[in-house]
Amino acid sequence: MAEEKKPLLEVSGLKQYFKINKNFTVRAVDDVDFVIYPGETYGLVGESGSGKSTIGRSVIRLYDPTAGTIKFDGMDISGKLDRKTDEALRTEMQMIFQDPMACLNPRKKVEDIIAQGLDIHHVCKNRQERADRVADILLKVGLAPEHAERYPHQFSGGQRQRVGIARALVMNPKLIIADECISALDVSIQAQVVNLMKDIQKETGTTYLFIAHDLSMVKYISERIGVLHMGHLVETGTTEEIFSNPIHPYTKSLLSAIPIPNPRTEKTRVAMSYNYKEAGVDYNVGKRHLIDGTHYVLATDEELEKWANA
Amino acid sequence: MAEREKVLEIRNLSVSFTASSGLVNAIRSVDLDLYRGETLAIVGESGSGKSVTMKAVMGILDKNAVINSGSVNFTYHRGEQVVTTDIVKMEKSDIRRHINGKRIAMVFQDPMTSLDPTMTIGKQIMEGMIWHYDTPKEEAYAKSLQLLEEVGLSEPEKRMKQYPHQLSGGMRQRVVIAIALACDPELLICDEPTTALDVTIQAKIIELIQRIQKERGISVIYITHDLGIVAKVADYVNVMYAGKIVEKGTVDEIYFDPRHPYTWGLLSAMPDLDTDDSRLYTIPGSPPNLKNRIVGDAFAPRNIYALKIDERAEPPMYQISETHFASTWLLDPRAPKVEMPAELKARIARMKKEAE
Numbered sequence: 001m002a003e004e005k006k007p008l009l010e011v012s013g014l015k016q017y018f019k020i021n022k023n024f025t026v027r028a029v030d031d032v033d034f035v036i037y038p039g040e041t042y043g044l045v046g047e048s049g050s051g052k053s054t055i056g057r058s059v060i061r062l063y064d065p066t067a068g069t070i071k072f073d074g075m076d077i078s079g080k081l082d083r084k085t086d087e088a089l090r091t092e093m094q095m096i097f098q099d100p101m102a103c104l105n106p107r108k109k110v111e112d113i114i115a116q117g118l119d120i121h122h123v124c125k126n127r128q129e130r131a132d133r134v135a136d137i138l139l140k141v142g143l144a145p146e147h148a149e150r151y152p153h154q155f156s157g158g159q160r161q162r163v164g165i166a167r168a169l170v171m172n173p174k175l176i177i178a179d180e181c182i183s184a185l186d187v188s189i190q191a192q193v194v195n196l197m198k199d200i201q202k203e204t205g206t207t208y209l210f211i212a213h214d215l216s217m218v219k220y221i222s223e224r225i226g227v228l229h230m231g232h233l234v235e236t237g238t239t240e241e242i243f244s245n246p247i248h249p250y251t252k253s254l255l256s257a258i259p260i261p262n263p264r265t266e267k268t269r270v271a272m273s274y275n276y277k278e279a280g281v282d283y284n285v286g287k288r289h290l291i292d293g294t295h296y297v298l299a300t301d302e303e304l305e306k307w308a309n310a
Numbered sequence: 311m312a313e314r315e316k317v318l319e320i321r322n323l324s325v326s327f328t329a330s331s332g333l334v335n336a337i338r339s340v341d342l343d344l345y346r347g348e349t350l351a352i353v354g355e356s357g358s359g360k361s362v363t364m365k366a367v368m369g370i371l372d373k374n375a376v377i378n379s380g381s382v383n384f385t386y387h388r389g390e391q392v393v394t395t396d397i398v399k400m401e402k403s404d405i406r407r408h409i410n411g412k413r414i415a416m417v418f419q420d421p422m423t424s425l426d427p428t429m430t431i432g433k434q435i436m437e438g439m440i441w442h443y444d445t446p447k448e449e450a451y452a453k454s455l456q457l458l459e460e461v462g463l464s465e466p467e468k469r470m471k472q473y474p475h476q477l478s479g480g481m482r483q484r485v486v487i488a489i490a491l492a493c494d495p496e497l498l499i500c501d502e503p504t505t506a507l508d509v510t511i512q513a514k515i516i517e518l519i520q521r522i523q524k525e526r527g528i529s530v531i532y533i534t535h536d537l538g539i540v541a542k543v544a545d546y547v548n549v550m551y552a553g554k555i556v557e558k559g560t561v562d563e564i565y566f567d568p569r570h571p572y573t574w575g576l577l578s579a580m581p582d583l584d585t586d587d588s589r590l591y592t593i594p595g596s597p598p599n600l601k602n603r604i605v606g607d608a609f610a611p612r613n614i615y616a617l618k619i620d621e622r623a624e625p626p627m628y629q630i631s632e633t634h635f636a637s638t639w640l641l642d643p644r645a646p647k648v649e650m651p652a653e654l655k656a657r658i659a660r661m662k663k664e665a666e
Contacts, residue, residue, distance in 0.1 A: 047511070187535050188355055188593060191590040198589070214509065257513040259512075261537040261538045262664060264562070269542075273514070
C-alpha cells in the first residue's frame with residue numbers, strides 16, 4: 001500500500017533563492033517538501049509569483065537549488081550532476097511549457113522539433129527508425145503522421161500544444177513537468193488537452209507534475225494537490241482531502257474564488273478574500289501538521305486550532 | 311417593474327473581412343438588445359465573432375472590415391435630451407468625438423497591453439476627461455483620485471505618479487477600469503476582462519465591476535467564455551456560434567432550460583467541482599471556417615442531433631418564451647422530439663437542488 005510504494009520524486013527542504021543585489025534576495029521557494037509516486041499526477045497550484053514554476057524548473061535542474069534535496073528515481077539530483085545522472089535526468093524527465101507559440105522553434109519542421117531529443121541522445125540508429133518514432137508519437141497525441149513535414153505556424157494553438165506534448169513523450173520519460181500547459185488555450189481546447197494527457201497516462205503510466213492556477217482543471221487531472229503561497233507549500237493532500245476539507249485560509253480563498261456555473265447560487269455568493277499581511281500569519285514559523293492520511297497543513301499549533309474550528 | 315429603457319439595439323448586423331484568401335464572414339445577421347442598468351453576457355468559442363460584434367458597436371473595426379448590412383442603434387443622454395444614433399452610419403471622427411470613451415467605454419482583455427507604458431497612470435486617467443469635456447486639470451486630478459479609490463487602489467496620490475510596469479496585473483486591470491469610468495459612460499463593454507488574471511484576482515475584479523454597475527446604474531456587456539463568470543454577473547445571455555447568435559434568454563433560461571444543442575454542449579463541457587467524471591466532455595470537431603459559405607446550420611457537422619434539413623436550410627429563430635429564443639430546427643413543430651443529454655439533465659437537476 002502507500003507505505004510500500006516508493007516515490008518517484010522526493011523533494012525535501014527545497015529552497016530556491018535569487019540574489020538580486022547585495023542587500024536583497026528573493027526567496028522564491030522556501031522550504032518545500034513533497035513526494036510524487038509513480039503513475040500519479042501531482043498538481044501544484046497557487047497565484048502568480050507563488051513559486052510554482054520555480055519549483056518545476058528547480059526539479060528539472062534549470063536552476064541550481066539553494067538548499068534541500070531532490071531525489072528522482074533513487075538518484076540524488078540536487079547537487080552537482082555527474083555525467084551518468086545528468087544523462088538519466090535529461091532523458092527521463094521532460095517538460096511541457098506554457099506558451100505553445102513560443103516554445104517551438106519556428107524555423108524547424110515538427111519532425112525535427114520532436115526528434116531533437118532523440119538526436120542528442122543518439123537513440124535512433126537510422127533515419128527510418130527516427131521517422132517511425134515521430135509518426136507513432138504524432139498519432140498518440142492525436143495528430144497525423146503527415147503533420148511531421150509542417151512548420152509550427154501552420155498549426156492552431158491546441159495542435160501546437162499537442163506537438164509540445166509529443167516532444168516530451170518521445171523520450172519515454174518517467175516524469176513530465178507540465179508548466180501551465182493549458183492556460184494559454186481556449187476552454188474547449190483545454191478540455192481536449194487534459195483528456196489527452198489523461199489518456200496518455202493510462203497508456204504509458206507516466207507521472208505528471210502539473211503546474212496550474214486553475215483549480216477546476218487541476219481537480220480533474222490530479223490525484224494529489226499542493227497549494228503554494230509565497231514560496232511556501234501551505235497545504236498538501238489528495239484532491240479529495242483538499243476539496244472537501246480545506247484547512248488553510250489561503251486554500252479556502254482559492255477554492256471560493258472559482259466561479260460556480262449556477263446562476264441562482266452564484267449571484268449572491270461573495271468570494272472569500274485572504275490577505276497575508278492582514279491575516280497575521282507567518283509562514284516561516286509554521287510547522288507541517290498532519291491532518292489525516294496524506295493531508296498536511298503549514299501552521300503553528302494555535303493557528304491550526306483556530307482554522308480547524310473555523 | 312418600471313419601463314425598461316433600451317440602450318443598445320443591433321439589428322441584422324453582418325460584418326466581413328477581406329483577407330488575402332477571400333472574404334471571411336465574421337458575423338452574420340446578429341440581433342441584440344440591451345436595456346439600461348442590465349448586464350448582458352455574450353458567450354462562445356474563440357472566433358465565434360463575440361469581439362467583432364463589440365468592435366462594431368465601438369466603431370473600431372479593423373481597416374479590412376466591411377459592414378454588409380444592419381444597424382447599431384445606441385441611445386444616450388445629452389443633458390436632458392435623449393439621443394439615438396446609428397453607429398454604423400456615423401463618421402469615424404464623430405464616433406471618436408461623441409461615443410468612444412465618452413458614452414461607451416471598453417475594458418480589454420490584457421491590462422499589460424492596453425495601457426500606455428510611457429505615460430503615468432494619472433495622465434492616462436485624466437486624458438479622456440480633458441479631451442472629451444475640457445475638464446480643468448485640477449478638477450480632473452481630483453476626480454482621478456476619487457476613481458482610483460473607487461476601484462480599490464490604495465494610496466491614490468502615489469499611484470497617479472506611477473507607470474504601468476510598477477503595478478501588478480490585478481492593479482493594472484483596476485486602472486483600466488478607472489480609465490473606462492472616467493467619462494461616466496452609459497455602457498461598459500468588458501472584453502474578457504479577467505482571462506489574463508489569477509482566479510483570486512479575477513473574483514475581486516468581477517465583484518468590483520458588479521459593485522460599480524450597481525452604484526452607477528450603467529449597462530454592461532461581458533464577452534467571455536467562462537460560464538462561471540456568466541452565472542455570477544449576467545441578467546441575459548447570448549450564445550454565439552460561427553458569427554450568429556444561436557440562443558438567447560435570461561440567465562436562468564439558458565442554464566436551466568437550454569434548447570440549442572450547442573448550448574447543451576457548452577454547459578456539459580463546464581468543469582464542475584461536484585462531478586467526478588474522469589473525463590471532461592468536449593464538443594466533437596472544430597468550428598467551421600468562415601471563409602467558406604455556410605449552407606444550412608453551421609453547427610450541424612458537430613451536432614449528433616442534426617436533422618436532414620440542417621444541411622439545406624438555416625434554422626429561423628424560434629421563440630420559446632417572452633425572452634427566450636433559439637435557432638435550431640429541433641424546435642420546429644415538425645421535428646422529432648429530442649431531449650437534452652441525460653448527464654446534462656442530471657446536472658441541471660442538481661443545480662436546481664443546490665439553489666433551494
